[in-house]
Amino acid sequence: MNFKVMTAAILSASLTSLVSSNVIASDSTQSNIAEARGLVKQFGGQLKPALKKAMKSGGPAVAVGFCHSKAPEIAKVVAEKSGWDINRVSLKTRGGTAKPDAWETQVLNRFNKRKAAGEAVKTMEFSEVIHEDGKSTFRYMKAIGTAQICLTCHGTNVAEPVKQAIAKYYPQDNAMGFKKGDIRGAFSFAKVEK
């Protein structure tokens, strides 16, 4: 078990310590984390190259339309194949499904605190088993950093044609003003345990 996994596991265990006594991550937690990491690779691994290609061939204003249709589509396919809920969330949202729930908001706020304390965004993740309404749900989040290419559509100085393309699909857009290295949001995955 590497240190980060252990840290996440201990953090997560401490949050649920009132109801559970397993301070050390169980085998099922370990395999859920491994599965979730694989899904990050599948989802992010399809999204980013496809985005780059769309930017290259059509330019950023056209790529906005691509993100609008493709990002939810890729998420849907990964969800159907895996049986997990697959989403991306943010404290400053653009897409219709990106609004975080209470648990996700708390994790996103903690990600920002962890970054401020010097932790690398690239490997930042958190997981917890939630017991609610008689079922257990494994929830996993992984921070998404802001790279240079992301600033074209999420930065502080988005070009006018790109702004217009974004406003067309997202009149309520709140996902600009990010700087390189900021936490843009997070992958958020969930699986109901049998």
Ligand code: HEC
């Ligand atoms: C061409 C413009 C464009 C670029 C470049 C771009 N995005 Fe986005 N981004 C969008 C659009 C459009 C959406 C909304 C997608 C939807 O409707 O689900 C979005 C949504 C997101 C979301 C989901 C949360 C939310 O607020 O909807 C995250 C996270 C995100 N982008 C991160 C990134 C990162 C990281 C990069 C750089 C690797 C990036 N984006 C580059 C246009 C862009």
